[in-house]
Amino acid sequence: MKISKPRGTRDFLPQDTKKRRNVENILRQVVRNWGFNEIITPTFENLELFTLKSGEGIIGELYNFRDKGDREMTLRPELTAPVMRMYVNEMQAYQQPVKLFYFENCFRYERPQKGRFREFWQFGVELIGSTNAEADAEVIALATEMLRSAGIKGDLHVNNLGVIRHLLSVLEPEQQSRIMRLVDKKDDVGLDELLEEIDAPADLRMKLLELICLTGEGAIAKARDLIGNIPEIEAFQELLSILDIYGVEYTIDFGIARGLDYYTGTVFEIYAEGLGAQNQVCGGGSYQLIKLFGGGDVPSTGFGLGFDRIMEVCEIQAPDDIPVVIIAKDSTRTDALKTAIRLRPHMPVYTDLMKRNFKAQLSYANNIGSSHVIIIGEQEVEAGKVTLKNMTTGEQELLSIDEVILELGHKQ
């Protein structure tokens, strides 16, 4: 009976895993160098954590379950909420800002397609405690640096929601939310209908439709013309000038809304080519969730990177381990094992586990791509040495084990 893997999950073969771990470690190193500390949160949480953040509607997309103690639980669909919960539970007294990152798997009950799986990995960063433009800029610059380090060309779009919120401030909060969601979806028809339905002032309607189309060079100036010199535009301008210092390339895009109420100001998205319909590899912004989870009035800025999508377009290959194979005869297997024990602190060592004959062992070494083999036969045992054979050149010489370590150890 053959059991298939669950829908939307993947098996990672050794070479896939090696490549993923390699990229993962590259990203980790970048984030650490920017002063962020890694954390781990539980794979499952109380269901309420996520319904509190995103509403009851998301339950349909969760892997939720009732545990044996009759508690409503769910596999985590994302990590911002768990990190905020963790902060509220145990980190509120930490020196600010608190700079955290995570790399974890998440679970969503969705229909799989290109770049979308039911189990997927997110690499995320949260900077907690600062509303300053410097904080937002650091987070955005870090996101672009991470992608750059993975060899990925991303297209960064930045916005400050304060501008559009300022414009909409005369409307009911509920109407504002609906408008933001439609803007996020770029649903112009729906937006027109809604504005008609709520009978929005003609002036606001005109300005809104114009604003959300503003992108690129000069967008800030045009926004000023449209709305006036409000503090939100000033703040946006400050953020952009810091990004300029970082040398980050960006596109101003007043049409990015990210659809959710808890975003407070800065929002950004990064798209990459070659990913089909799911081309967003990064999304984030500044938000306020800590209060919602029972903490203080503490702001945060963060983003999540879709690690699987990154791997989809990442071409960085992990360096190969170079295995050393010990070849022995039946009569010298004990010596082979003892040699392996001495070599393994210094290099990856394989011994024959298949009772192969001499020739087949050599062939095996060749097939797994070993650069060197160590031959241990009666002659070598008698001499108290081993034969080191270079599989590329075919050269071989009689050496002591220490000499072998000296010869090969530094290459690993």
Next chain:
RNA sequence: GCCGGGGUAGGGUAGCGGUUAUCCUGUAGCCCUGUGGAGGCUACGAUUCGAGUUCGAUUCUCGAUCCCGGCCCCA
């Protein structure tokens, strides 16, 4: 939840209402019992699952399931 295309040895393909076939790879053995990469031969190994039509289904029909792409959604 919706739409389209698929599922044949471990991987890649072709085929077809009548004992399927082929390439790569793996393992075991042999040509070849202390020196590999080549080649040859032999063996092992698959029609996603279920129901229906049929004398007979891998093929046709229906359903399920999984995969791929798209819609919806995307925290």
